[in-house]
Amino acid sequence: MSNKLYEIISKVFDVDISEINDQSSPETVERWDSFHGLALIDSLEIEYDVKFSISEITDVKNIADIKRHLKNHGIEIE
Amino acid sequence: MLFNTIDFVIFFFVVIGLVAILKYRRFQHLYIIFASFFFLYYTDNYLIALLLYTVLLHYYTGREIYKADSKARKKAFLVLGLAGSLGLLGFFKYADFAIAQFNIFGNIVDIGSEIPLMNLALPIGISFYTFQSISYIIDIYRGNLTPSKTLREYAFFVSFFPTLVAGPILRAKQFLPQLREKMEQSDTTGRLRQFVIQRSNLKIGLTLIALGFLKKMFFADNIGILVDNIFANPVGMESFSIMLGTIAFGVQIYCDFSGYSDIAIGAAMIFGFKIPLNFNKPFFATSPSDFWSRWHISLSTWVRDYLYYPLVFKNRKSSVIVYSSLLISMLLMGLWHGASWNFIIWGGIHGIFLATHTIIKRKYPQISSHPFFQKNVGKIFSIIATQYLVFFTFIAFRVQDFDHMWYSMQKYVLWDFATEQVVELIALNKFPVILIIIFFILNFASYKHGNLLNAIANIKLRYWFSFLGSVLMLVLIFETGPAQDFIYFKF
Numbered sequence: 001m002s003n004k005l006y007e008i009i010s011k012v013f014d015v016d017i018s019e020i021n022d023q024s025s026p027e028t029v030e031r032w033d034s035f036h037g038l039a040l041i042d043s044l045e046i047e048y049d050v051k052f053s054i055s056e057i058t059d060v061k062n063i064a065d066i067k068r069h070l071k072n073h074g075i076e077i078e
Numbered sequence: 079m080l081f082n083t084i085d086f087v088i089f090f091f092v093v094i095g096l097v098a099i100l101k102y103r104r105f106q107h108l109y110i111i112f113a114s115f116f117f118l119y120y121t122d123n124y125l126i127a128l129l130l131y132t133v134l135l136h137y138y139t140g141r142e143i144y145k146a147d148s149k150a151r152k153k154a155f156l157v158l159g160l161a162g163s164l165g166l167l168g169f170f171k172y173a174d175f176a177i178a179q180f181n182i183f184g185n186i187v188d189i190g191s192e193i194p195l196m197n198l199a200l201p202i203g204i205s206f207y208t209f210q211s212i213s214y215i216i217d218i219y220r221g222n223l224t225p226s227k228t229l230r231e232y233a234f235f236v237s238f239f240p241t242l243v244a245g246p247i248l249r250a251k252q253f254l255p256q257l258r259e260k261m262e263q264s265d266t267t268g269r270l271r272q273f274v275i276q277r278s279n280l281k282i283g284l285t286l287i288a289l290g291f292l293k294k295m296f297f298a299d300n301i302g303i304l305v306d307n308i309f310a311n312p313v314g315m316e317s318f319s320i321m322l323g324t325i326a327f328g329v330q331i332y333c334d335f336s337g338y339s340d341i342a343i344g345a346a347m348i349f350g351f352k353i354p355l356n357f358n359k360p361f362f363a364t365s366p367s368d369f370w371s372r373w374h375i376s377l378s379t380w381v382r383d384y385l386y387y388p389l390v391f392k393n394r395k396s397s398v399i400v401y402s403s404l405l406i407s408m409l410l411m412g413l414w415h416g417a418s419w420n421f422i423i424w425g426g427i428h429g430i431f432l433a434t435h436t437i438i439k440r441k442y443p444q445i446s447s448h449p450f451f452q453k454n455v456g457k458i459f460s461i462i463a464t465q466y467l468v469f470f471t472f473i474a475f476r477v478q479d480f481d482h483m484w485y486s487m488q489k490y491v492l493w494d495f496a497t498e499q500v501v502e503l504i505a506l507n508k509f510p511v512i513l514i515i516i517f518f519i520l521n522f523a524s525y526k527h528g529n530l531l532n533a534i535a536n537i538k539l540r541y542w543f544s545f546l547g548s549v550l551m552l553v554l555i556f557e558t559g560p561a562q563d564f565i566y567f568k569f
Contacts, residue, residue: 054388
């Protein structure tokens with residue numbers, strides 16, 4: 001299941017999927033800025049059919065946090 | 079008190095010393111709160127009442143937001159907290175600016191009389207601790223933070239003296255867990271943990287503090303002399319002279335502000351607190367948005383989370399909303415720096431650069447994936463192009479007079495290729511120019527190494543003492559006179 005999530009992240013941030021892990025963050029992914037951050041939210045909302053709140057999008061330090069928020073929406077990603 | 083004074087050095091070592099030897103550990107945090115208020119009182123006297131007001135306002139509104147059983151009630155207390163602190167900041171920082179603009183408008187429409195300025199003193203640190211407190215109550219409102227259970231815990235967070243007057247702007251989510259962990263009673267030994275000065279933290283903290291003093295007192299203060307010479311009256315100067323002044327100012331403000339941040343982060347480290355970086359090699363940024371992920375990070379992420387995202391979140395499909403939100407956020411960030419049009423212009427220019435870059439990324443996503451930009455030559459091109467734009471904005475940051483600013487900007491963009499004046503300037507200012515070159519060499523070395531701080535902190539003790547001694551000697555031999563204010567103290 002992580003693969004699908006990592007594929008989306010790889011596409012949005014134009015980064016090789018092998019460079020992504022749960023600790024990947026704006027500090028380690030060069031293109032993870034505000035603009036691409038919003039683009040990622042859009043892609044995840046479409047893919048997983050969820051709606052994130054502003055509380056959630058401002059509570060993301062890394063990909064592990066994204067998984068945690070998806071889990072709160074009933075999407076379990078290992 | 080300024081960090082770069084003997085007063086602060088004495089104060090700091092007294093505080094560390096007493097924390098280390100204080101027998102009653104349960105009072106250590108109170109002692110540090112007292113020291114923090116004393117630190118502010120030393121510079122600002124009775125204006126510490128404003129810090130006290132901010133602490134009490136946000137502590138109580140934070141608790142009420144958390145306890146509130148309806149969204150309307152939560153919102154009401156949030157608005158109360160925001161209005162209370164932004165009103166204070168607005169009054170002290172922007173009242174005279176607003177009056178001056180009204181008077182200018184009045185003169186244009188010929189109202190007749192002017193409102194006298196109030197000539198209010200700007201309370202030290204108010205921009206920083208206000209933003210820090212606002213993020214606390216907003217995070218509670220968003221459900222991302224549980225409030226402090228005790229006033230002393232919250233007072234410690236807001237007043238913590240290393241970061242009180244010029245940041246980094248702390249986030250409660252990152253700082254309070256560390257504080258709570260120290261203040262919790264240890265249940266195995268029965269001893270209170272509180273603050274333990276550990277040798278490893280002391281060494282790396284002192285290394286960072288030394289680097290901060292080196293940046294500020296050796297680099298920034300000495301390069302500032304060249305900047306002052308050029309921008310005292312830039313009208314009539316040639317393009318390369320203006321560019322030299324701009325580069326010098328960029329290096330000065332980076333060394334000044336990142337030097338301050340280093341001292342603050344190093345001091346916090348000694349007390350056992352990990353504070354995120356405030357600068358991350360901004361002169362190697364490859365785009366405007368990359369620059370803002372590396373420059374004054376605590377402020378840029380604050381603006382992103384508490385201004386830009388709220389503005390854009392609900393309507394992010396609309397390009398107009400996205401770009402105008404970006405511009406508004408950057409204009410307000412410029413205004414945060416000071417009640418002056420040059421700072422607003424500085425923020426606005428950055429907003430335009432960011433919006434333009436975003437438009438290009440959206441319309442032509444294939445550009446950034448082009449093979450040219452994956453190679454070193456492409457990266458170097460991106461860095462140089464970005465820094466050319468970034469240093470252009472520094473003109474607005476430094477030059478308040480509009481005529482001087484406009485002249486300097488024109489000369490920066492439209493080169494006259496004359497060299498006689500800049501050669502003479504360099505000859506008359508050899509020391510600052512050499513410092514600028516040394517700075518870029520060291521900055522590049524640090525960028526390539528990746529963790530120069532740890533490398534220095536881990537060298538053998540006798541070499542480490544030599545490093546500290548060398549920094550002290552450079553700072554003392556090349557000091558420029560009375561302690562120069564840190565630039566960001568004015569904000």
